[in-house]
Structures are given as C-alpha cells and as structure tokens.
Amino acid sequence: MLHHATAQTPTPPKRGAGKRRARIANALIAVGAVFLGAALSTAPAQAVPVEAIDPGTITITHTTGGSEVVLYDELRVSADWAAPPNAVAGDTFRLVLPTEFNVNGGTFPLEVRGGGDAGICTVTPKDGETRAYIDCALSDYITGKDDVGGLLWFKVQAVTVTENTQVEFGVGAGNVMIPLPGSGGIVPRPDPMPTDVYKGGFVVTGHESVIAWKVVAPGNRVNAAGDLVIRDVYSNDLELIEGSTDFPLLVHSMARTQAAWDLNEWDDITDARVESFPDTHELVVTIPGPIDPEKIYEVFYHTQIVVPYFPGDAFSNTASFNGVDRSASVTITETGGGTGSGVPRGEIEIRKVTEGAVEPDLQYLVDASFTRFGLAETRELPLAAGGDAQRLNNLPAGTVVTLTEELPALQAGEWNAPRYTGAGVVDHGDGTATITVLAEQTIEVTLTNSLAVPETPTGGFTLTKEVTGPGSELVPATTQFRVLYTATGPEIDRNGDFTLTPNGTVGLGDLPAGTEVTLTEIFAVPLDVADADARTIAFGTPGFSVSGGAPSETASFVIRADETVAVVLTNPTRVTNVPGTVTPPTANPGGTGAPAGLASTGGPGSLVPALTGGVLVALGLATALPRLRRARTRA
Known part of the structure; x- marks a missing residue:
C-alpha cells in the first residue's frame, strides 16, 4: 500500500540567534574546506537509474483465466529483474506501463529469489496523458552481493479499448511490445441495461x-x-x-x-x-x-x-x-510484489441479541481492537438487536481481537454485564471479550444484553403465644396451639401452619414487601386437670395483637421492607369445678354448648368433667399424665 509521510512544521529561530549562528557557520566552512578533498575521495557513488528488467521476460496474464481481455478486466504483469554488477543502494529502475493500462497507487517489496527484500517499488497511476509507471529503489541488501535478482509482478486494469494485440512497455531507454492474452486486443465490456434495482x-x-x-x-x-x-x-x-x-x-x-x-x-x-x-x-x-x-x-x-x-x-x-x-x-486487491500473499486469513462476525424487556430501537457500539501487520487498529462496530451482523474480515490467523461494548443509556433500569458467546470466545465478565482469529474460518460471536433484575425488598413477622387468666398456671408448657397462615402477593402465594406452645415464638422472614398475611387459630380444646379437684380449663376467645394494636380474632397485615411485624396471640383461660363451688354449665346462646363469656373454641360438652386421659394424650400432655395420677393416688 502507499505510505504517506507526515509533514513537519519548521520551528522559527529564536531572536538574537542569527549572528551567533553566522559565526559558527563561518568557522565550520573554514574547517570543512581543509577536509573537502579527502571527503570527496571517499564518498560513495551517487545513486543513478539502472537497467534491471529483462524485457524478454515481461508477460501479461489474466487473473481470472479469461480467454480474451475485456474492458476493465484485471490483469497480472510479471517480469524478471536483476541488479547490475555495479549497482549500489539507492539505485532505481523503472517500468512504464502501456497507455491501455492503469493501476492503483501503492508500494510493494522487491522480492529476491530465495527470500529477502532487495528494495521497494512505488506504483504511480496515470495522470492525464502521463502513463502509469513503477519505480523500484534498491536497498542495502545488495551491498556485497552478486547476482541479486528476482521476480517482479503487479496488477493492472485494462482501461482502454483497442484492436491491437500487443501493448507497449517502456524499459530503460527503449520500448518493447508485449502480446495481450487472447487474440482480440481489449474488447468492450458487454453492459446490458439493468432490469432490476x-x-x-x-x-x-x-x-x-x-x-x-x-x-x-x-x-x-x-x-x-x-x-x-x-x-x-x-x-x-x-x-x-x-x-x-x-x-x-x-x-x-x-x-x-x-x-x-x-x-x-x-x-x-x-x-x-x-x-x-x-x-x-x-x-x-x-x-x-x-x-x-x-x-x-x-x-x-x-x-x-x-x-x-x-x-x-x-x-x-x-x-x-x-x-x-x-x-x-x-x-481491496493486492497492488503487486506478493504483499500479504501466503498469510492465512480469517474473520469474525458479531451479532446483537437482547433478553427481557429491553427498550426497542437502541443502538449499540462495540470497539474491536487488534494489531494487524504490526499496526494497532480499533474499529467501531454499530449493532442493533435483530439487525445485521458486523464483520471483521481479512484478519491474519492468530490475531487476537478484543471486543469492548459501550452500552446506551436507559430510561429506566440498569444493564447486566454484556455476555459474549461463541466457539473460541473468551468472555472476561467485565464487558470485554477476546477472540483469536483462525485460518480460513469465520468465528461467530453473539453479544447478549439484558436488564438487571432489581432485588425485591423483604420483611417478615413473628408470632408469640401468651396464655392468660386464672388457668394459665395450670396449662402445661407442652400444650400445642395450631395457627394457620396465608401469605399472598404479586411474587408469592403461600399457606401453611405453625404449632406454638405457651410463651413460644415462631415467624417467617424474607417475604416480599407488600405481601398480605392472614393468621387464624384453630380452636383450643378445653383441658381437664387430672387432680383430686377434677378441674377443667376452658379457653376464651383468642386475640391477635399486631404491633401492639387492639386484639382481634384473626390477624391481617402487610409486610413492609426491612421490617419485622410483631404479632402476639393471647389465649385467655377460665377454671371450672373449683373446689367449694358449683358451676353448672351455662348454655351458649350460640348453641355450641360452651359457657357464656368464653369463645366457642371447644366442641359440645367441652366442659364436662368426664374428659378422660385419652383427650390429654391428644393434646400432647401424655407426659404429664403419670405425674398427675400419682399425685391423686397420694391424696
């Protein structure tokens, strides 16, 4: 390829430096005159144009194998070259192209048989009536070597129709006619009128x-x-x-x-x-x-x-x-001289995918950084979800490409880290990935973006059992009370039950904020005290107190973020058949048979003193039964 020099802006001299520089220059001139003769005697020969191309080796061939040359066809010109015995570094030789040919500007190395570069060739395109030409400058490679030479080749385009079957090349001081491929010169290119877009x-x-x-x-x-x-x-x-x-x-x-x-x-x-x-x-x-x-x-x-x-x-x-x-x-095709030939190539194809409720029509940018032929490059690749893939082509095998995505701003929400997938793709988890190019292969990369799911704030509640009233001291500590619960909301639908003992506490945590919780106690069966007095403990209406509020028969409340709702479930008690008193059962106006003023949490006849030890076992009091019976025996 053509290499451009960077223009340098000269720095203006400082004021007052002119006379001092003049004195120094005069002194240097005087000293230099002493050595001038010796210097001239040892200076190397000045670079000059030389005859290096063998005219008899110039050939023109089709790059696509066509039988005749059609206007705008690409052709390959090749020739042998050899540096003259007296050639020195810097010497040049030129090949002038036929007027029927043109060529893209650029440079390519002057290759040597057996390997190595003996210089560089510069291609100059046509300019008006001036024919295109190629200048090659010899390098230090030829110093001290004999028989330096090789093959010179480059590509041209046929740009002029002609019936001539030969075209004229300029070599050194003369010209030489070289035959075109085929037998018809350069013919017009068939150009049918387009019938579709x-x-x-x-x-x-x-x-x-x-x-x-x-x-x-x-x-x-x-x-x-x-x-x-x-x-x-x-x-x-x-x-x-x-x-x-x-x-x-x-x-x-x-x-x-x-x-x-x-x-x-x-x-x-x-x-x-x-x-x-x-x-x-x-x-x-x-x-x-x-x-x-x-x-x-x-x-x-x-x-x-x-x-x-x-x-x-x-x-x-x-x-x-x-x-x-x-x-x-x-x-882009090669200019000539084999630049880049023999290097296996590969490519990378990148496609954008989004997951979840990502805003539509967003544009994404991905930077692809790599070093190719010693030159560091960064390409900016625009991507759209569901749109066309972007491709990096012509990458030498072994090239390491780093991909970095610049995510667009969101109206709401936050991005997860981009996710890169594909065979041979290394995702670093920080929004970047690396891929090593493989020869003659296309590595397909899928770049997926998704929204971060915000963590739902949570809370919970505790439920503590309290037994109050005259019979509270007679209720065994192992007595079990059952409470049903439901927890419902946009992110939860759960139900279950708790088993509590007097003064015990249970609860649930990690419930999504906004969850509605309902608590209901299963009725508490009255207890017989197995002593000589044959007393019975009856439970009154249960009362749920939420966060210190007024008690109610059921509890309903909403979970709030980072808070724990404290619920107290109180069961009042009453003792019947107290020694020295007669307390006959009083009919419940509700028809349940429970004494008036207590909750109808027992079944019919729940206050009858004839409750047996089997009821006690059902309520978890089997362990207390032997002790109570022994106490009665001693009495």
Missing part, C-alpha cells in the same frame, strides 16, 4: 483509498406514485466525500433503453433532495415523484477509507429503494 461499487483506479458506489433503479421497478427515497448505509470505516469535483455526488436519470445505456448519457435531477448523516453513515436521496417507469434513476457517489487497510479488506454498503434492500461489497 441493484447496488454496486469499485475502487477508483489510481486512488486506492476511494470507493465509488452506484445505486440504480429502473423506474418500472419502484413505486411510481410517490417519491423515490434511496437510503444508502455505508460501512463504518468509510466517510462520504462531499463537495469534490474529482469525486462528485450525482443524482441523474436516462431513458430506459439499451441505446441510452450504451451511450452513458445522463440528465441531472436538479430538484432531488440529498441529506447526509455522518453519525449514522447514511446518505438519503429523495427524488420527487411521480417516478417515470420509462426512465432509469441512479445515485453515484464516493467514499474515503478512513481506517488502515490491507489487500483483502472488504467494505460493505447497503441501499434501500423505497424499502427494497440491496447490498454490495468491495474488496
């Missing part, structure tokens, strides 16, 4: 970094009723060239006939609207309707490659004609 592109001959694009729409293939809107999206590695006479942007039309197409005569469309959007790499051209079905419409424009590029790099472009998409790709 299409997109194409090519590297501008003589300007390797400029790509010309054309989008063509026959009027009978688009909607004739309204405007024709052509939206062209070019590669992120390109910039639109605007305001240039050498590389113009044209919007024009011609009659839809083969004769007009062959003449290539276009009429400018002066009322077309052209809009450029550099940030999104878009060119939008609106041609006012109605669209004439008997015309062909074309938009022709140029882009500049703005990233380092090498032979094999491809640049893509997609055009939409009123919603009908067409794509094209242009590949």
Whole structure:
C-alpha cells in the first residue's frame, strides 16, 4: 500500500540567534574546506537509474483465466529483474506501463529469489496523458552481493479499448511490445441495461483509498406514485466525500433503453433532495415523484477509507429503494510484489441479541481492537438487536481481537454485564471479550444484553403465644396451639401452619414487601386437670395483637421492607369445678354448648368433667399424665 509521510512544521529561530549562528557557520566552512578533498575521495557513488528488467521476460496474464481481455478486466504483469554488477543502494529502475493500462497507487517489496527484500517499488497511476509507471529503489541488501535478482509482478486494469494485440512497455531507454492474452486486443465490456434495482461499487483506479458506489433503479421497478427515497448505509470505516469535483455526488436519470445505456448519457435531477448523516453513515436521496417507469434513476457517489487497510479488506454498503434492500461489497486487491500473499486469513462476525424487556430501537457500539501487520487498529462496530451482523474480515490467523461494548443509556433500569458467546470466545465478565482469529474460518460471536433484575425488598413477622387468666398456671408448657397462615402477593402465594406452645415464638422472614398475611387459630380444646379437684380449663376467645394494636380474632397485615411485624396471640383461660363451688354449665346462646363469656373454641360438652386421659394424650400432655395420677393416688 502507499505510505504517506507526515509533514513537519519548521520551528522559527529564536531572536538574537542569527549572528551567533553566522559565526559558527563561518568557522565550520573554514574547517570543512581543509577536509573537502579527502571527503570527496571517499564518498560513495551517487545513486543513478539502472537497467534491471529483462524485457524478454515481461508477460501479461489474466487473473481470472479469461480467454480474451475485456474492458476493465484485471490483469497480472510479471517480469524478471536483476541488479547490475555495479549497482549500489539507492539505485532505481523503472517500468512504464502501456497507455491501455492503469493501476492503483501503492508500494510493494522487491522480492529476491530465495527470500529477502532487495528494495521497494512505488506504483504511480496515470495522470492525464502521463502513463502509469513503477519505480523500484534498491536497498542495502545488495551491498556485497552478486547476482541479486528476482521476480517482479503487479496488477493492472485494462482501461482502454483497442484492436491491437500487443501493448507497449517502456524499459530503460527503449520500448518493447508485449502480446495481450487472447487474440482480440481489449474488447468492450458487454453492459446490458439493468432490469432490476441493484447496488454496486469499485475502487477508483489510481486512488486506492476511494470507493465509488452506484445505486440504480429502473423506474418500472419502484413505486411510481410517490417519491423515490434511496437510503444508502455505508460501512463504518468509510466517510462520504462531499463537495469534490474529482469525486462528485450525482443524482441523474436516462431513458430506459439499451441505446441510452450504451451511450452513458445522463440528465441531472436538479430538484432531488440529498441529506447526509455522518453519525449514522447514511446518505438519503429523495427524488420527487411521480417516478417515470420509462426512465432509469441512479445515485453515484464516493467514499474515503478512513481506517488502515490491507489487500483483502472488504467494505460493505447497503441501499434501500423505497424499502427494497440491496447490498454490495468491495474488496481491496493486492497492488503487486506478493504483499500479504501466503498469510492465512480469517474473520469474525458479531451479532446483537437482547433478553427481557429491553427498550426497542437502541443502538449499540462495540470497539474491536487488534494489531494487524504490526499496526494497532480499533474499529467501531454499530449493532442493533435483530439487525445485521458486523464483520471483521481479512484478519491474519492468530490475531487476537478484543471486543469492548459501550452500552446506551436507559430510561429506566440498569444493564447486566454484556455476555459474549461463541466457539473460541473468551468472555472476561467485565464487558470485554477476546477472540483469536483462525485460518480460513469465520468465528461467530453473539453479544447478549439484558436488564438487571432489581432485588425485591423483604420483611417478615413473628408470632408469640401468651396464655392468660386464672388457668394459665395450670396449662402445661407442652400444650400445642395450631395457627394457620396465608401469605399472598404479586411474587408469592403461600399457606401453611405453625404449632406454638405457651410463651413460644415462631415467624417467617424474607417475604416480599407488600405481601398480605392472614393468621387464624384453630380452636383450643378445653383441658381437664387430672387432680383430686377434677378441674377443667376452658379457653376464651383468642386475640391477635399486631404491633401492639387492639386484639382481634384473626390477624391481617402487610409486610413492609426491612421490617419485622410483631404479632402476639393471647389465649385467655377460665377454671371450672373449683373446689367449694358449683358451676353448672351455662348454655351458649350460640348453641355450641360452651359457657357464656368464653369463645366457642371447644366442641359440645367441652366442659364436662368426664374428659378422660385419652383427650390429654391428644393434646400432647401424655407426659404429664403419670405425674398427675400419682399425685391423686397420694391424696
């Protein structure tokens, strides 16, 4: 490729330094005069043009194996070269190309038989009537060596139609005629009139970094009723060239006939609207309707490659004609000398996927960083969920590519770390990934984005059992009370039960804030005290007190974030058959048989003194039974 030098701005001298420098210069001149003769006698020979190309070895071949040369075909020119015995580093030799050929500018190494580079060749394209030529400069490689030579080759394009079967090369002081492939000279390229919308592109001959694009729409293939809107999206590695006479942007039309197409005569469309959007790499051209079905419409424009590029790099472009998409790709070819040949290549394809309720139509940017042919590069790849994949091509095998995503801002929520997946993809978990390029393979990378799920705040509650009243001291500590609960909400639907003992506490935690909890106690069966007095303990109406509030028969409350609701369940008691008193059962107005003033938590006849030890066992008091019976025996 052509290498450009960087211009340096000279630094102006400081004031007052002029006379001092003049005195120093005069002294140096005087001293230098003493050594001038000796210096001239030992100076190396001055570099001069030399004859190095063997004219008899110049050949022209097809790069695609065609039998005849067609206008704009790519051809390969090769020749043997040999440095003269008296050649020195810096000597040059030139090959002037036929007027029928042109070539892209660039440089390539001058290869030597057996390996090594003996210099560098610079390619200069045609400039008006000046023919294209190649200059090669010998390097220090030839110093002290004999018989230095090798093969010189490069690619050209046939740019002029001719019936001549030979073309003229300039070698040194003379010219030589070399036959073209085939037998028909350079023939016109068949160019049928397009019958459908299409997109194409090519590297501008003589300007390797400029790509010309054309989008063509026959009027009978688009909607004739309204405007024709052509939206062209070019590669992120390109910039639109605007305001240039050498590389113009044209919007024009011609009659839809083969004769007009062959003449290539276009009429400018002066009322077309052209809009450029550099940030999104878009060119939008609106041609006012109605669209004439008997015309062909074309938009022709140029882009500049703005990233380092090498032979094999491809640049893509997609055009939409009123919603009908067409794509094209242009590949940079080698200039000559085998630059980059023999190096296996591979590519990486990156596709965007989103998961969950991600906002639609977001645009994502991914930086791809790598070093290629000793040059560090960073490419910015635009991605959209469900959109086209972005591709990095022409990467030498073994190249390590680092991907880093810049996530767009969200109206609400937060991103999870990007997730990279694919064969050979190393996801570092910090929004970056690395991929090592494999020869002749495409590594497919899927880049997934999702929203972080916020943690739901939680809380809980505790439930403590208290037994009160005259019979509280007679209730065994192992007595079990059963409480049912339900916990419902957007994120929970649970139910279950607790078993409590007097003064015991249970509870639940990690309940989502907003959960509604309901508590209900199963009725407490009255207890017989197995002593000589045959007393019975009856339980009154249970009371749930939530956070110190007034008691109620059931509890209902809502869980709040980072809080624990304290619930106390109180069971009042009453002792019947107290010695020295007679307390006959009183009918319950509710018809349950329970004494008036107590909760109807027992069944019918729950206060009858004839309750047996079997009831005590059912209530978990079997362990107390032997002790109570022994106490009665002693009495």
